[in-house]
Amino acid sequence: MTRAGGRIFIVGLGPGAPEQVTPQASAALAQATDLIGYAPYVARVEAGPAVVRHASDNRVELDRARHAIELALAGRNVAVVSGGDAGVFGMASAVFEAIDHGPAAWREVDVTVIPGVSAVLAAAARLGAPLGGDFCVISLSDNLKPRAVVHRRLAAAAGAGLVIALYNPRSKARPDQLGAALDLLRGILPGDVPVAFARAIGRPDERVILTDIAHADPEQVDMSTLVLIGCPLTHVIDRADGGRWLYTSRRVGEACA
Amino acid sequence: MTRAGGRIFIVGLGPGAPEQVTPQASAALAQATDLIGYAPYVARVEAGPAVVRHASDNRVELDRARHAIELALAGRNVAVVSGGDAGVFGMASAVFEAIDHGPAAWREVDVTVIPGVSAVLAAAARLGAPLGGDFCVISLSDNLKPRAVVHRRLAAAAGAGLVIALYNPRSKARPDQLGAALDLLRGILPGDVPVAFARAIGRPDERVILTDIAHADPEQVDMSTLVLIGCPLTHVIDRADGGRWLYTSRRVGEACA
Numbered sequence: 001m002t003r004a005g006g007r008i009f010i011v012g013l014g015p016g017a018p019e020q021v022t023p024q025a026s027a028a029l030a031q032a033t034d035l036i037g038y039a040p041y042v043a044r045v046e047a048g049p050a051v052v053r054h055a056s057d058n059r060v061e062l063d064r065a066r067h068a069i070e071l072a073l074a075g076r077n078v079a080v081v082s083g084g085d086a087g088v089f090g091m092a093s094a095v096f097e098a099i100d101h102g103p104a105a106w107r108e109v110d111v112t113v114i115p116g117v118s119a120v121l122a123a124a125a126r127l128g129a130p131l132g133g134d135f136c137v138i139s140l141s142d143n144l145k146p147r148a149v150v151h152r153r154l155a156a157a158a159g160a161g162l163v164i165a166l167y168n169p170r171s172k173a174r175p176d177q178l179g180a181a182l183d184l185l186r187g188i189l190p191g192d193v194p195v196a197f198a199r200a201i202g203r204p205d206e207r208v209i210l211t212d213i214a215h216a217d218p219e220q221v222d223m224s225t226l227v228l229i230g231c232p233l234t235h236v237i238d239r240a241d242g243g244r245w246l247y248t249s250r251r252v253g254e255a256c257a
Numbered sequence: 258m259t260r261a262g263g264r265i266f267i268v269g270l271g272p273g274a275p276e277q278v279t280p281q282a283s284a285a286l287a288q289a290t291d292l293i294g295y296a297p298y299v300a301r302v303e304a305g306p307a308v309v310r311h312a313s314d315n316r317v318e319l320d321r322a323r324h325a326i327e328l329a330l331a332g333r334n335v336a337v338v339s340g341g342d343a344g345v346f347g348m349a350s351a352v353f354e355a356i357d358h359g360p361a362a363w364r365e366v367d368v369t370v371i372p373g374v375s376a377v378l379a380a381a382a383r384l385g386a387p388l389g390g391d392f393c394v395i396s397l398s399d400n401l402k403p404r405a406v407v408h409r410r411l412a413a414a415a416g417a418g419l420v421i422a423l424y425n426p427r428s429k430a431r432p433d434q435l436g437a438a439l440d441l442l443r444g445i446l447p448g449d450v451p452v453a454f455a456r457a458i459g460r461p462d463e464r465v466i467l468t469d470i471a472h473a474d475p476e477q478v479d480m481s482t483l484v485l486i487g488c489p490l491t492h493v494i495d496r497a498d499g500g501r502w503l504y505t506s507r508r509v510g511e512a513c514a
Contacts, residue, residue: 012378019281022374027276061507085374087381093389096504100494108497113382115374117279117342121269124344125370132350133402134410136393136419145390145509153391153417160413161406162393237357240365247353250318252402 006072008109010092012085012116013041016203020117028114032079036068037091041081059143061094069098072109085118089139089167120165123198123226126208128237128245130196130228133252134162140177140227141168147177151184158188163234163248166227170218178218178227185229189213194230194246197221210236210244263329265366267349269342269373270298273460277374285371289336293325294348298338316400318351326355329366342375346396346424377422380455380483383465385494385502387453387485390509392420397427397434397484404434408441415445420491420505423484427475435475435484442486446470451487451503454478467493467501 009028014020029035032051035042039055047053056064068078082090092113099106124131136157140150157164164185169178191214199207199222209220213229221227233249266285271277286292289308292299296312304310313321325335339347349370356363381388393414397407414421421442426435448471456464456479466477470486478484490506 012382014279017281019284020279020372022271022277022279024274024276085378085382087378087386087388089389092382092386093504093507096386096389096494096502097506099502100492100504104497107494111385111502113385115277115378115382117372117374118378121342121344121372121375121378125269125342125349125372128368128370129344129349129353131344131394132346132353134393134395136391136414137388138391138419144507149418149509153419156413156417157393157419160410162395162410162414235357237353237364240361245353245356245368247350247357249354250350250401252406 005108005110006075006077008068008072008078008080008095008111010080010086010095010111010113012087012090012114012118013044013081013083014117015084015119015122015201020122020202022116025114025116028112029079031077033076034071034078035081036064036078037081041083045081061091062098065091065094065098066102068095069102069106069109073105083119085116087113087115088118088120088137119167119201119226122201123196123228126198126201127196127228129247130163130230130234132248132250133231133233135165136162137165137167139167140181142174142177151181154181154184155188158185161231161252163231164229166229168223169225169227170221171223178221182213182216182218186213190232193232194234194236196228196246197225198228199225201226210246262365262367263332263334265325265329265335265337265352265368267337267343267352267368267370268339269344269347269371269375270301270338270340271374272341272376272379272458277379277459279373282371282373285369286336288334290333291328291335292338293321293335294338298340302338318348319355322348322351322355323359325352326359326363326366330362340376342373344370344372345375345377345394376424376458376483379458380453380485383455383458384453384485386504387420387487387491389505389507390420390488390490392422394422394424396424397438398425399431399434408438411438411441412445415442418488418490418509420488421486423486425480426482426484427478428480435478439470439473439475443470447489450489451491451493453485453503454482455485456482458483467503
């Protein structure tokens with residue numbers, strides 16, 4: 001499509017496997033003259049030699065968003081890429097935040113957000129059906145959010161019986177935070193509530209660990225891991241082949257949460 | 258793939274547009290000898306005349322799950338289909354619940370869950386980036402869950418500053434429930450918190466309404482609508498073309514929630 005002003009596609013690349021990228025996302029990527037995003041996601045996109053790759057570090061979302069807007073207003077077709085779904089702790093929010101705080105002319109930019117299979121949905125599918133009831137998705141990162149807010153949210157969610165999916169559970173800069181979060185949750189949830197660590201789902205280095213809240217060990221978790229904390233209605237099924245499935249009952253009693 | 262025992266694929270069909278079905282889902286559907294699901298989803302799948310379609314009403318998830326398991330154990334390749342993602346208020350949980358409560362032999366069935374683009378992700382992408390912060394996903398249906406539990410969860414989520422996505426917001430059997438939920442939330446959230454009604458996203462009859470919690474009118478909502486309730490950090494951007502974007506700031510202050 002030829003457009004005077006260029007445009008921005010904000011594209012969720014899915015969890016990692018090419019067969020989990022939607023045709024809509026692939027079509028948008030095929031139109032791009034420029035790719036912008038965190039370096040490993042930009043590297044994941046196949047594109048011809050004429051496409052310009054603007055790869056950057058993980059902590060510069062707003063700079064990256066502003067760059068995408070300026071390129072689009074200069075007539076380029078820019079694909080801003082994120083892993084999973086770009087709206088879930090990905091680049092979508094940063095692009096709109098940049099527009100909201102930028103010059104009035106930036107409100108003219110043509111932006112389309114293309115959803116993807118988020119990490120939490122991929123991890124849940126790999127495990128069985130742990131999101132069968134109500135759930136929440138919380139980032140444990142305290143880069144942009146005080147740790148006290150994270151803890152209040154975790155306590156509210158666990159107390160209300162929501163299954164909890166944790167993004168960004170651990171980094172070198174905050175090795176102790178997941179342990180503190182698990183300690184907090186141990187004070188609220190029964191010890192046998194299932195916990196899953198789902199690492200790099202859909203990628204060659206995929207690894208899944210199934211445990212419970214009493215025994216969950218933060219040392220088994222890195223930044224590429226999705227941590228899933230069940231609720232009292234989350235059950236483990238022992239499969240005949242020795243594997244296990246995790247699912248959350250849809251039926252909730254009066255006493256629950 | 259030929260297998261002695263048959264197998265089950267639980268497949269998320271995405272929000273409705275064919276370009277939002279992942280290649281992984283399409284490949285699984287192409288292997289199916291039998292399609293099982295709520296009639297409108299089964300009808301959405303293209304398949305040859307040899308494929309058997311088992312379409313059913315929306316309230317018989319467990320019967321449908323047991324039927325799928327029996328067919329798979331008889332050697333059929335069964336695709337159990339849901340709209341959006343099958344793990345989010347779709348068929349995945351019902352299949353595992355049936356296995357958990359069924360004969361021991363049912364634990365031998367080969368089950369693969371294939372994630373999809375859920376309605377909440379599609380609606381969020383259409384609106385901008387309203388899920389830019391922490392969020393929760395709650396079904397308002399009281400078929401399987403007491404209304405008191407729904408209200409406790411809504412109050413906990415809003416009080417903790419989570420954006421709230423509501424599935425199954427309204428049906429003929431419970432026309433008053435969304436109004437009661439909104440009244441509850443008006444007691445917790447500032448009146449100018451954005452609310453979006455996103456109906457049939459990605460389908461020809463798509464409709465989006467943007468309002469705020471003070472003015473949200475349940476009469477504009479039906480069962481095909483995803484209701485999205487922002488938090489105090491959810492903002493509206495007026496676009497140059499007269500449209501509006503919704504996004505939630507990633508940066509959270511000490512005072513929040």
